[in-house]
Amino acid sequence: xKRLLVLMLIGCLVVAGGLVALAQNTETITITIRCRxxxxxxxxxxxxxxxxxxxxxxxxxxxxxxxxxxxxxxxDNIDWGDYVTEFVLGYGADESPDIWLTGHxxxxxxxxxxxxxxxxxxxxxxxxxNNVIDNLWDSTSYKGKIWGVxxxxxxxxxxxxxxxxxxxGWPADExxxxxxxxxxxxxxxxxxxxxxxxAVDKGVVANGNGFWTRPKNGPDFTPFYxxxxxxxxxxxxxxxxxxxxxxxxxxxxxxxxxxxxGSMACLGLGWSDAWHPGVSGSKVLFWIGGTWQWxxxxxxxxxxxxxxxxxxxTFGFALIPAAEKGGRPNTLTHPLAYLISSQCKYPDxxxxxxxxxxxxxxxxxxAIASTHLGILKGQTEYKFYKSSRLLSEALYMLDYTTFLxxxxxxxxxxxxxxxxxxxxxGGDFTPQEAVDFVVDGLQRELGDNIxxx
Amino acid sequence: xxxxxxPYVFLSPTLVLVTLFFFIPLVMVFILSFTNLDMTNFGIxxxxxxxxxxxxxxxxxxxxxxxxxILGNTIMYVVLTLTVFNVGLALVIALITTxxxxxxxxxFRVLWFLPRITPVVVYIMMWxxxxxxAPMGIINSILGPLGIGSGKYLLNTNPWIFIIxxxxxxxxxxxxxxxxxxxxxxxxxxxxxxxxDGATTWQTIRYVELPALKWPLLFxxxxxTLSLLTSFQQIMLLTDGGPGLYQTEVWALTAYHRALTSYxxxxxxxxxxxxxxxxxxxxxxxxxxxxxxxxxxELVEEPKIDxx
Numbered sequence: 001x002k003r004l005l006v007l008m009l010i011g012c013l014v015v016a017g018g019l020v021a022l023a024q025n026t027e028t029i030t031i032t033i034r035c036r037x038x039x040x041x042x043x044x045x046x047x048x049x050x051x052x053x054x055x056x057x058x059x060x061x062x063x064x065x066x067x068x069x070x071x072x073x074x075x076d077n078i079d080w081g082d083y084v085t086e087f088v089l090g091y092g093a094d095e096s097p098d099i100w101l102t103g104h105x106x107x108x109x110x111x112x113x114x115x116x117x118x119x120x121x122x123x124x125x126x127x128x129x130n131n132v133i134d135n136l137w138d139s140t141s142y143k144g145k146i147w148g149v150x151x152x153x154x155x156x157x158x159x160x161x162x163x164x165x166x167x168x169g170w171p172a173d174e175x176x177x178x179x180x181x182x183x184x185x186x187x188x189x190x191x192x193x194x195x196x197x198x199a200v201d202k203g204v205v206a207n208g209n210g211f212w213t214r215p216k217n218g219p220d221f222t223p224f225y226x227x228x229x230x231x232x233x234x235x236x237x238x239x240x241x242x243x244x245x246x247x248x249x250x251x252x253x254x255x256x257x258x259x260x261x262g263s264m265a266c267l268g269l270g271w272s273d274a275w276h277p278g279v280s281g282s283k284v285l286f287w288i289g290g291t292w293q294w295x296x297x298x299x300x301x302x303x304x305x306x307x308x309x310x311x312x313x314t315f316g317f318a319l320i321p322a323a324e325k326g327g328r329p330n331t332l333t334h335p336l337a338y339l340i341s342s343q344c345k346y347p348d349x350x351x352x353x354x355x356x357x358x359x360x361x362x363x364x365x366x367a368i369a370s371t372h373l374g375i376l377k378g379q380t381e382y383k384f385y386k387s388s389r390l391l392s393e394a395l396y397m398l399d400y401t402t403f404l405x406x407x408x409x410x411x412x413x414x415x416x417x418x419x420x421x422x423x424x425x426g427g428d429f430t431p432q433e434a435v436d437f438v439v440d441g442l443q444r445e446l447g448d449n450i451x452x453x
Numbered sequence: 454x455x456x457x458x459x460p461y462v463f464l465s466p467t468l469v470l471v472t473l474f475f476f477i478p479l480v481m482v483f484i485l486s487f488t489n490l491d492m493t494n495f496g497i498x499x500x501x502x503x504x505x506x507x508x509x510x511x512x513x514x515x516x517x518x519x520x521x522x523i524l525g526n527t528i529m530y531v532v533l534t535l536t537v538f539n540v541g542l543a544l545v546i547a548l549i550t551t552x553x554x555x556x557x558x559x560x561f562r563v564l565w566f567l568p569r570i571t572p573v574v575v576y577i578m579m580w581x582x583x584x585x586x587a588p589m590g591i592i593n594s595i596l597g598p599l600g601i602g603s604g605k606y607l608l609n610t611n612p613w614i615f616i617i618x619x620x621x622x623x624x625x626x627x628x629x630x631x632x633x634x635x636x637x638x639x640x641x642x643x644x645x646x647x648x649x650d651g652a653t654t655w656q657t658i659r660y661v662e663l664p665a666l667k668w669p670l671l672f673x674x675x676x677x678t679l680s681l682l683t684s685f686q687q688i689m690l691l692t693d694g695g696p697g698l699y700q701t702e703v704w705a706l707t708a709y710h711r712a713l714t715s716y717x718x719x720x721x722x723x724x725x726x727x728x729x730x731x732x733x734x735x736x737x738x739x740x741x742x743x744x745x746x747x748x749x750x751e752l753v754e755e756p757k758i759d760x761x
Contacts, residue, residue, distance in 0.1 A: 084718030088495055106718060109493045217716040268695025273581060274606060408493050411719025418716075422698040437518060444513070 026066045029346055031353060034097035035075035036083050041295045044366035045101055045151065045336075046075040052356030056349070069349050091115045091343065098344040099354065104139040104337050105219075107147045109408040116339045117347055118145040125348075126355040131376045140337045142406045143238070148337030149354050152363070152372035154291045155331045155397035156220055157317035158182070158192070164285050167204045168195070179318035183400075185326045189227065189253060192286055192321055193261040199285045200262030208265025211257055212279065212287040215269040217418035219404055220288045223332040225250045225417075226402050227323045232413075233405035234451050240405065240413050242442055243453045244435055249323065251424050251431035258425040267422055276301055282314065294390050295371040312389070319400050333401040335375070360385075367391060373398065409446050416441040479733075486510055486727035492720050500723070510727035519699045527704040530616065530688075531681045538621025539677040540670070543628025548658060550629075551636045558633075565629055568622040577690040580619045584608040609696045616701055619687050624680075628673040635669045636662055671747040678743070679736050685709055704732050 031053075035046040053071045060067055074097070078086075084106060090096045096115065110116045123129050123146065132150055140148035165175050181187040196210025214220045222232065230246030233239070258264040266287075269275045279287045280301040298307040319329035338354045340347050357363065360376060364385045367374045371390050379385050380395060404410065419441075420434040429437060442450045487506035490498050499505060514520065546565060550558030568576055583591050584607040592607060608615055639662060647657045685706040688694070694702035694710065702710070712725020743749075 079714070079716075081713075081715045081718045081720065084492065085713065085720055088492055088718075092496055109718075113493065113495070113497060115496075268692070268697060268700070269609070270581075273585070274609070409719075411492070411715055411717035412721075414717050415715060415719060419698065426697040426700075428698060 026068050028068050028070055029349060030072055031069050031099065031344075031346070031350055032072045032074065032097040033099040033101075033353075034087070035073070035101040036077065036080070037075045038077045038296065038370075041292070041299055041370040042366070043075070044362065044369055046073040048357040048362040048366065049073055049099075049353055052353050052362070055356050056352050059352070067346070067349065069353065071353070088113075088115070091341065094343060096341040096343045098341055098346075098350045100339045100341060101151055101336055102148075102339060104148060104150075104335050105404045105406055105410050107140060107142050107337070107339065108406040108410065110339065111142050111145075111147050112408045115342055116147055117342050117344075118147050119149070119340065119351065120146050122347060122351050126351060128355050128358060131378075132358065133375055133377055136335055136375055139333075139335045139403050139406070148339045149351075149358055150335045150337050150375045151358075152366060152370070153333050153335045153375050153398070154372050155333060155394050155401065156223065156288060156290050156320070157331060157394065157397060158286060158320050159279070159289050159315055159317050160286050161282055161284065161314060162316050163282060163314050164199060164204050165195075168199055168202065175316065178316065182318040182321045182329050183396075185322040185324075185329060187321050188325055188327070189224075189321045189323055190256075193253075193257055193263060196257075196263050196285055197261040205262075205283060205285050206265075207262045208258075209263070209278070209284045210261055210286065211263035212266035212275075212284050213264065214288065215266050215271065215275045217414060219332055219334045220290075221418065221421060222404055222414075223320050223330050223402055224253065226330055226332075227320060227327070228253070229323070231453075233407060237451070238407065239449055239451050240407050240409055240442075240446065241451045241453060242413075242417075242438060244439065245453075247435050247438060248431055251420065251429075251434040253323075254421055255424045255429075255431050255434075259427060264425045267425055288320065291371050291373065291390065291394050293371075295369065308390075317394065319397055328400065330400050330402050331397045333373075333398065333403060335403075409449050412445050413442065413450070416445065482726045483730055485723050486730045488723040489721075490723040492715075492718055492722075495722075510724045511731075513724065514727055514731060519702075522699050523702050523704055523707050526699070526702060527682070529613070530620075530703050531678060534617050534620050534624060534681055535674065535677055537617070539624035539628055539681070540674055542621065542625045543673065544632055544666075544670075546625065546629045547632030547636060548662070551633050552654065562626075562629060562633065565622075566626045569626045573686055574690060576623075577619065577687060580615060580691060581608060584615055608692065612692045612696060612701045616688050616691055619691060620681070620684070623687070624677060627677065628669075631669045631673055632666060635666050639665050667747070668752055671743065671749065671752065674747075675740055675743040678739055682732060682736055682739070704728065704735075708732060 033046055033049050037043055037045045049071045050073070053069050057068050060069075080103065083102070087096060087100055087102070087110075100116070107116070111118070129149065133153075136150040136153060137146060140146055140150060160175075160178065162175050165178075166172070178187065192211060196205075199205045200207050200210050225232070225246060228246045228249040230243045230250060231241045234241050254264065263286075266275060266278070266284075269278070276293075276297065278284050279289065280297040294308075294311065298311055302310055319331050322329045338357075340350045340354075344350050358376070360379060360382045363374055363376060364379065364382055366372065367379075367385060368388045368391070371388065373391060373395065374380065374382075374385055380392070386392060407413075416438055420429060420437045423429040423437070424431060424434045439452055443452065484506070485500060487508070487510065488498065488500040489505075489507075489509065490500045517523075546562070550561050552558075553561075571579075582589065584593075586593055586606050590607065593602060593605070596602060602610055643661050644657060647661050652660070683705050685703060688701060688703060688706055689709065692701045694700070694706050708725050708728035710725075711721050711728055713720055715721075
């Protein structure tokens with residue numbers, strides 16, 4: 001209904017814009033924008049463009065440019081896979097959106113297929129982009145060119161349930177000190193599993209609920225592979241890499257978690273019917289999630305219990321622990337980025353719109369509403385950004401962050417890695433069988449495009 | 454001349470529809486199954502060019518580590534749903550509802566039709582709610598105190614039971630309608646004659662009604678086997694092949710997953726097409742076997758009585 005209203009509103013604007021255009025002898029150009037956004041938390045991803053279009057039209061008028069833009073925003077919460085399919089098939093039918101918001105890891109495949117344009121030249125005319133935090137550009141670069149403008153960032157922390165730790169006999173100060181211990185590398189992944197096992201043995205959580213990851217394939221598993229020393233991309237050739245030794249440790253960790261430490265009863269669960277209710281309902285001791293889920297739990301699952309206030313009392317978060325004592329903890333940031341379709345007839349206008357939403361005001365609105373981290377230099381000092389406690393307290397995690405590689409074959413690679421992980425957790429594979437399965441699968445699927453170490 | 458053309462004129466709309474929406478897609482899927490067309494090379498790969506065709510996808514299917522698991526799941530799902538519900542329960546309901554008060558029988562059959570006319574998403578949402586943990590899950594609230602699956606999410610602990618129940622409740626109504634109409638069509642004098650001869654109800658069913666149901670039984674069994682082999686939407690919505698790895702994944706769902714879903718969007722259309730082509734071949738083989746076993750040829754012979 002809301003979407004219908006937005007579309008009707010846009011329709012009215014189009015008619016009004018058209019009439020005005022006739023009167024002033026201007027040309028009205030429609031820019032279509034496609035965003036994936038969980039309502040209501042992430043609606044600013046698209047809605048920011050409404051104000052941006054007004055500003056841009058004022059700029060165009062002042063500069064004597066006869067063009068005017070109107071924006072058509074299409075945003076919903078479909079699965080990522082369907083979202084990419086829609087873009088690719090839409091492109092095939094010559095109907096791709098002008099601006100497409102998506103995960104940075106899709107850039108490799110879309111750039112190779114020529115469906116998006118590189119932005120380096122166009123961006124020179126918009127110095128505002130210099131305000132974007134430098135290393136975020138790495139995530140949107142492919143083969144030495146920039147293909148997208150970062151839209152938001154996040155950390156994927158290890159969440160823990162303070163109340164359940166208290167039931168295990170942990171004093172409050174020890175619970176409060178856990179993030180710091182993890183940051184110093186004093187509390188490792190296996191220490192976490194040991195505590196998880198203890199919670200299961202003492203009946204604090206059900207068997208399988210000591211430690212959870214997300215229920216399906218996705219970016220959250222990769223930082224564990226990194227923690228065990230794994231690499232995903234070869235800097236020299238740009239090819240994907242699978243490290244057998246790190247992979248073996250990675251699979252052993254998840255095998256142990258599921259078979260010996262009362263954890264990982266999470267794979268295959270439905271998000272809204274079991275996973276979110278499980279973690280937000282204090283049925284799980286440790287779990288990996290994203291900072292954006294904080295807003296989701298507060299809004300969609302725990303509003304009746306007091307929302308964020310309740311969550312600060314009940315949940316804590318830390319980096320993903322190091323694999324070994326003294327090692328470096330990590331997390332993963334998976335920036336979303338605005339890309340411009342190569343079918344867009346006015347890429348300069350599309351980029352001008354993106355420039356307007358890549359500013360403190362619009363970006364901070366989104367960051368606060370959706371508990372995503374900001375992307376601009378100095379944004380943490382911005383008055384309104386500081387109003388979000390989560391964003392301020394999670395910010396240090398960016399110092400420890402890792403990324404997914406931008407490679408056209410990442411999808412196939414990730415599917416095989418995950419399938420072996422699910423088989424390991426399910427007890428179908430031993431860690432060694434998982435590694436053999438992955439090596440065999442990657443070589444068969446990717447041939448020369450994979451390096452096995 | 455006009456007389457000879459007329460049948461073709463009447464057939465032409467169907468012919469056009471079947472060609473456009475069945476035959477051409479079938480040929481395309483068949484060709485696609487020999488290519489590695491996927492999301493990354495769409496619009497680049499010339500999939501129609503024989504130079505890009507190979508048997509790789511089929512080799513991948515038959516050497517897949519989970520091939521036997523998926524095949525086993527498919528056989529179990531089809532056989533259990535078919536025998537217990539789509540034919541077995543359908544026959545039982547048809548027999549019961551034709552042997553009781555006509556109006557009551559009719560009302561009962563209408564009730565059994567509800568799952569079929571309920572939109573599938575709503576229907577599966579109801580099953581999910583039924584299977585949830587107490588206090589929301591109704592099944593758990595009843596069975597839990599008896600010590601069965603207390604406090605568990607039954608869909609995760611016993612996914613197959615729910616998949617077969619959810620599919621069977623829909624599937625049974627199809628056979629039920631065909632069987633009961635066939636029973637109603639048996640001339641009443643046969644039934645009366647059997648009663649006069651002193652037959653019990655069971656004997657009437659066994660020696661008068663069941664033999665008259667041979668044709669609908671063949672049809673329902675064949676049709677429902679093929680329909681179960683290719684159906685996956687209920688499973689997709691209920692468990693999506695989970696909760697464990699490929700725990701409830703059936704063949705048609707694998708074809709769908711490979712061709713159209715992937716978290717990172719690397720949907721493999723060629724590979725998925727190969728999975729569905731194998732399914733089409735299995736379906737054709739099954740249909741031929743059924744027609745032989747049930748002696749289809751004899752069933753459609755001219756009635757001998759008319760030849761006198």
